[in-house]
Amino acid sequence: MEPVKINLFGVPGLALLWALTLIAFGVFGLRIWGLIGLLRQARYENRFDQFGRRLAHAAEHVLLQPRIFNERAIGWAHFLIFWGFVLYTACFNWSLIRGLFPFLPIPYPDEVKLVALFLEIFAVLVLAALAVAVARRLFFPPPYLHLSLDANIILGLIGLLMLSTLFGSAFRLVGEGGHSSLWTPFGTLLAGVFPGMAPNAARAWATTMWWLHMVGVLAFLVYLPYSKHLHLLASPFNVFFSQAATRPVGDLTVSGAKDDLTEGASKWQELTWKQLLNGFSCAECGRCDRACPATASGHPLQPQQIIQKIKDHMVRTGLRRTDKSAPKLVGEVVTEKEAWACLTCLSCMEQCPVWNEHVPVIVMFRRHLVSQGRVERTIQEVLGNLQRYGNSFGKSDRMRAKWTQGLPFKVKDARKEPVDVLWFTGDYAAYDPRMLEITQTTAKLFAQAGLDFGILYEAERNTGNDVRRVGEEGLFELLRDKNLDAISKVQWKNGNRVIVTTDPHSYNALKNEYGLANEGIGVKHYTELLDELISLGKLALKKKLTGKVTYHDPCYLGRYNGVYEPPRKVIAALGLELVEMPRNRAISYCCGAGGGRIWMEDTPDVKERPAENRIREAARLNGVQTLVVACPKDIAMFRDAVKTTGLEGKIVVKDIAELVAEAIEVAPVQVSG
Amino acid sequence: MNLYVLLKMVPDTVEELNVAADGKSLDTEFLRFKVSDPDEHALEQALILKEKHGGTVTVVALEAPEVDEVLFTALAKGADRALKITTDQTRLGAFAAAQVYAAFFKAGPGQITPETLILAGSQAIDDLEGELAAYLAETLGLPYLGVVCNVARANGKLIVLKEFAGGLRGQFEIGLPAVLGVQSAEKPPRYVPVAKVRAVMKSAKIETVEVGVSEPAVRLQLERLYKPEVAGRAQMLEGTPEEIAEKIVEVLAKQGIL
Numbered sequence: 001m002e003p004v005k006i007n008l009f010g011v012p013g014l015a016l017l018w019a020l021t022l023i024a025f026g027v028f029g030l031r032i033w034g035l036i037g038l039l040r041q042a043r044y045e046n047r048f049d050q051f052g053r054r055l056a057h058a059a060e061h062v063l064l065q066p067r068i069f070n071e072r073a074i075g076w077a078h079f080l081i082f083w084g085f086v087l088y089t090a091c092f093n094w095s096l097i098r099g100l101f102p103f104l105p106i107p108y109p110d111e112v113k114l115v116a117l118f119l120e121i122f123a124v125l126v127l128a129a130l131a132v133a134v135a136r137r138l139f140f141p142p143p144y145l146h147l148s149l150d151a152n153i154i155l156g157l158i159g160l161l162m163l164s165t166l167f168g169s170a171f172r173l174v175g176e177g178g179h180s181s182l183w184t185p186f187g188t189l190l191a192g193v194f195p196g197m198a199p200n201a202a203r204a205w206a207t208t209m210w211w212l213h214m215v216g217v218l219a220f221l222v223y224l225p226y227s228k229h230l231h232l233l234a235s236p237f238n239v240f241f242s243q244a245a246t247r248p249v250g251d252l253t254v255s256g257a258k259d260d261l262t263e264g265a266s267k268w269q270e271l272t273w274k275q276l277l278n279g280f281s282c283a284e285c286g287r288c289d290r291a292c293p294a295t296a297s298g299h300p301l302q303p304q305q306i307i308q309k310i311k312d313h314m315v316r317t318g319l320r321r322t323d324k325s326a327p328k329l330v331g332e333v334v335t336e337k338e339a340w341a342c343l344t345c346l347s348c349m350e351q352c353p354v355w356n357e358h359v360p361v362i363v364m365f366r367r368h369l370v371s372q373g374r375v376e377r378t379i380q381e382v383l384g385n386l387q388r389y390g391n392s393f394g395k396s397d398r399m400r401a402k403w404t405q406g407l408p409f410k411v412k413d414a415r416k417e418p419v420d421v422l423w424f425t426g427d428y429a430a431y432d433p434r435m436l437e438i439t440q441t442t443a444k445l446f447a448q449a450g451l452d453f454g455i456l457y458e459a460e461r462n463t464g465n466d467v468r469r470v471g472e473e474g475l476f477e478l479l480r481d482k483n484l485d486a487i488s489k490v491q492w493k494n495g496n497r498v499i500v501t502t503d504p505h506s507y508n509a510l511k512n513e514y515g516l517a518n519e520g521i522g523v524k525h526y527t528e529l530l531d532e533l534i535s536l537g538k539l540a541l542k543k544k545l546t547g548k549v550t551y552h553d554p555c556y557l558g559r560y561n562g563v564y565e566p567p568r569k570v571i572a573a574l575g576l577e578l579v580e581m582p583r584n585r586a587i588s589y590c591c592g593a594g595g596g597r598i599w600m601e602d603t604p605d606v607k608e609r610p611a612e613n614r615i616r617e618a619a620r621l622n623g624v625q626t627l628v629v630a631c632p633k634d635i636a637m638f639r640d641a642v643k644t645t646g647l648e649g650k651i652v653v654k655d656i657a658e659l660v661a662e663a664i665e666v667a668p669v670q671v672s673g
Numbered sequence: 674m675n676l677y678v679l680l681k682m683v684p685d686t687v688e689e690l691n692v693a694a695d696g697k698s699l700d701t702e703f704l705r706f707k708v709s710d711p712d713e714h715a716l717e718q719a720l721i722l723k724e725k726h727g728g729t730v731t732v733v734a735l736e737a738p739e740v741d742e743v744l745f746t747a748l749a750k751g752a753d754r755a756l757k758i759t760t761d762q763t764r765l766g767a768f769a770a771a772q773v774y775a776a777f778f779k780a781g782p783g784q785i786t787p788e789t790l791i792l793a794g795s796q797a798i799d800d801l802e803g804e805l806a807a808y809l810a811e812t813l814g815l816p817y818l819g820v821v822c823n824v825a826r827a828n829g830k831l832i833v834l835k836e837f838a839g840g841l842r843g844q845f846e847i848g849l850p851a852v853l854g855v856q857s858a859e860k861p862p863r864y865v866p867v868a869k870v871r872a873v874m875k876s877a878k879i880e881t882v883e884v885g886v887s888e889p890a891v892r893l894q895l896e897r898l899y900k901p902e903v904a905g906r907a908q909m910l911e912g913t914p915e916e917i918a919e920k921i922v923e924v925l926a927k928q929g930i931l
Binding site: 371387 | 861
């Protein structure tokens with residue numbers, strides 16, 4: 001069969017194919033060129049390092065797409081459509097080349113038996129997948145799935161391509177005399193539907209199907225960069241260039257930045273190219289919105305919308321330059337309320353199948369707002385306190401170690417006496433009256449285990465983790481420099497330098513944003529250290545605890561730093577039965593304190609605060625009366641939530657250190673101050 | 674408008690204040706200074722007036738610990754000039770400080786023009802009477818209003834709101850030049866990011882000036898500075914009326930009253 005040898009209203013098929021191909025590729029190329037041009041106007045960011053690791057990351061997440069399978073039904077459907085797409089794209093190009101250059105001594109792809117078989121199998125699989133996708137959109141769409149005409153057009157187009165392939169195969173069989181073939185099983189099946197068709201007519205229909213298919217793909221090509229299906233071009237690059245491929249996402253430092261990013265972004269050109277690539281990669285699946293605690297509690301923030309709005313705004317103002325009426329990116333397109341609603345809990349990024357990076361973009365907007373002095377009163381007060389006293393509580397820095405006063409021993413000043421371990425308590429463990437007893441208990445545990453530890457006393461400052469996420473980059477740098485200066489004065493006993501932190505937020509900054517690894521200093525969370533001390537037998541458990549408990553994974557410990565098991569191992573070692581909440585580990589639900597939200601007032605839009613939602617989840621578990629936490633902010637948030645939800649008497653919130661103390665029968669700490 | 678804002682450093686009460694060995698002054702060991710809160714409002718009001726009506730904002734302070742940082746912060750917020758008078762503020766009372774400022778404005782480099790408005794905090798924790806601005810106005814012969822909570826400009830004059838007790842506000846119209854003691858600006862003082870302050874520290878300068886008052890008159894001498902003695906705590910007695918009566922007798926006996 002030679003589908004190009006036709007004559008349509010006097011135009012030879014070959015000429016028609018050339019014309020259509022040139023137009024389609026031309027339009028496609030121009031659009032893509034335009035979009036790349038937009039990225040080139042953005043700020044530079046170095047995502048070109050460690051090619052091998054990036055390639056491995058991309059291979060896994062583009063070819064296997066594990067994150068798509070977080071939602072199983074559409075996971076398989078997407079997986080099949082994707083691989084069908086790969087096969088069909090290859091065969092389309094093959095077919096096109098053969099059509100454009102009829103003198104080439106190669107067959108058409110469907111003339112190769114094995115290829116024809118694969119094309120048919122995938123056509124059927126993809127049609128089934130499309131049925132799932134369409135049914136999902138029509139009958140049981142998950143919340144925040146963007147139900148656009150765009151998506152339906154694309155599904156229709158894909159369906160058309162599959163059907164044209166199957167019918168093409170059927171008509172060709174009829175045209176060739178109606179012999180059945182095991183290489184084209186579905187074509188054979190369909191051929192049976194047209195028993196009386198004349199061979200000539202069938203061949204004409206087969207040619208028509210070929211043209212329909214080719215024109216369909218060319219139309220797809222033109223439509224693609226104007227639609228959300230741009231994701232199929234952009235997302236492989238997005239995955240390849242993602243930060244997670246090479247370094248922790250807990251580090252907000254933009255590597256290789258050539259501009260000063262302290263003042264963030266007030267317009268799209270002030271974001272980095274990678275931050276803009278997010279928009280081209282987004283497939284509007286809504287996983288981020290479904291995972292977002294701000295969205296769920298009624299805040300006017302949907303992570304997907306942030307990404308989409310930036311893209312639409314950029315395309316509108318960047319490609320159509322005549323549009324002078326465009327609103328401002330920060331304050332109008334993305335409102336201040338949206339920017340401030342984020343808890344930086346990382347749920348959106350954890351869920352995103354194309355590895356978009358929402359949080360850093362939101363921080364860029366916050367930086368701009370901070371640079372303009374547009375910050376909430378409460379945040380302003382806290383930032384002022386942090387500038388002046390180095391803690392968010394606005395207490396004297398000399399009061400930082402006041403909690404040690406109730407202890408039966410003196411805690412070493414690590415700047416003056418040699419230590420093995422530097423304990424960086426963080427603000428809440430040191431200043432929050434609710435934490436006093438727990439911090440003292442932790443100190444006793446360390447002492448009991450024979451740990452040679454010290455603290456920085458008044459020299460410790462807030463690490464600036466949340467300050468940075470509020471967008472006060474200059475203050476973060478100030479705090480970090482002061483802390484690094486204090487840490488450099490620590491008298492280490494030996495080469496094994498360890499900093500242990502109580503607060504997962506401090507843990508993240510120290511571990512990922514302080515560059516301490518270069519100084520040979522390892523950073524551990526106290527749950528990691530407790531786990532170690534117990535498993536090494538240094539903390540001898542004197543009695544087994546009994547009962548069922550559940551455990552809340554703090555965002556900055558779990559999602560940010562992958563520390564899921566040590567606290568669980570400690571709980572198990574104590575003899576307690578751990579009952580997991582439905583949302584555990586990577587899908588743990590934020591308590592609502594992150595990203596500086598703990599310092600902000602809730603607006604009236606809030607339906608149910610994240611901590612309340614979470615405490616109800618814990619209280620629903622059968623036989624569980626204790627929520628174990630491993631973050632001082634969780635103590636504050638959840639103990640409060642227990643009261644506001646009226647769950648007192650049903651569930652108590654305990655720090656993991658308190659449970660360990662019960663098991664090793666540490667003498668109760670005298671509360672003072 | 675030619676706006677001057679007088680900034681004053683006061684002890685930071687986040688640190689516990691202790692009396693020094695001389696019994697007349699504060700122990701300086703842990704003493705830290707911060708800018709007086711109402712002065713921040715005075716600055717904010719000045720910046721708002723500048724944004725609305727143009728002109729320049731000059732911040733002026735006397736020599737005191739940590740004052741440079743405060744002046745740089747004021748520049749970062751939008752003040753045009755920062756002047757530091759070399760006279761030490763910490764030993765001066767309000768009257769003496771007013772004499773120094775008066776000399777600054779009379780003999781230069783401060784110059785009272787028909788467009789000059791001097792704003793100071795309405796009071797400070799060590800000047801609860803709010804005397805500074807009033808003394809200064811008197812010495813300069815300018816109109817004065819204190820406890821101001823809003824300043825607007827209309828037809829070349831100032832519309833000034835002043836707070837009264839009982840939730841009342843008074844509206845005044847005064848001409849320029851004038852001195853105002855600001856209680857609160859019409860908006861809360863703005864936040865200025867650390868990066869901006871740091872940039873200003875690199876690019877801008879604080880101008881130091883001397884004024885011709887060699888010995889500012891200190892009119893009042895402090896005899897004794899002390900913390901009030903802690904009053905006795907109330908003690909709740911519980912039990913039946915008989916038991917309580919017993920306990921009262923016991924307590925009184927212990928105190929030697931019975």
